[in-house]
Amino acid sequence: MVKVSAGIKFGRGVSSCLKYLEAVPWSEEEEEKLRDLFPKLNVDDDTATDVLDRLFTLNSVDSQRTLTKHLIWSITNSTDANARNELKSLVKGLLCKSSVYEKPYPDLNKEDIFAVCKSCLDSLSSLLEEASSTDASLKLTKNKKDRPLIERISKQVDNINWLLDILLDHQMAEDFADMWANQEELLKMHHNASPMVRYELSRVSALLFIALGTRKLHCPSETRLKLLQVWFSPMLSDFGWLNRCKKGLDMKALEEAMGQALLTLPLKEQYSLFMDWFQCFSKHGSECPNLSKSFQIWWRRSFLRGSESFAIESR
Incomplete structure (x- = not known):
């Protein structure tokens, strides 16, 4: 009209x-x-x-970037768990590549996401240091209004995995994988923390392993090797706790992806890690991931040659 x-x-x-x-x-x-x-x-x-x-709005590209950054910071600092989860789903849907709301704006600003990731990692490190500390006075200095320590650790891991999901969707997670592979301090804290605390770190590794094993994350061989060398053994130790406290994690998908991720390494490195798994599985059974299928593939590729190996794998 x-x-x-x-x-x-x-x-x-x-x-x-x-x-x-x-x-x-x-x-x-x-x-x-x-x-x-x-x-x-x-x-x-x-x-x-x-x-x-x-x-229409003026400077819509800049305003979207600024608003996205503000929303992500607000969500990761939210103190209400239900609201935080609801808003995570909302914002992830808006930023998703396949979202009906996607507009022809420049891609997500990786630096903004990584700034939040690093902040969450710093908070996680501080919380794990508190968890592993034997100094009672350190814990007494904390605000009495603070949530339980385990809950605060879980919150930061949830935040990190949410951000990692966004990075994976935008094919920007390679640098995060490299950053996680170099978390030496977190690895030391993992060794010193109790199982009910340390398994939270393996929730981050689990998401990365699944992404590697399902071809959603494409990393250089050096990054894949270091990531698996650093976090594969902790995953073996934490698998039982992860299985009991899944928090939405698909354990079958994790087992399958772990094996597939190992098979992307050179055979020599596969040997070392598969032997670690074999010893762990022989002692602890279902408390460890079942990588039997991938182990068989490694064995055939290592010790059978030519058409015989190909014929067995193609069955």
């Missing part, structure tokens, strides 16, 4: 249409039609400005 009124220069009709459009909510389809229509109209009306202000 507004297009027709503008075409025949029916000013009162245009004004009425604009007042109506400005006053009512729009569906997604209506918004897209108006967004396409208004640049083609030559309308001089104060109400048109109000409609345009609902359709």
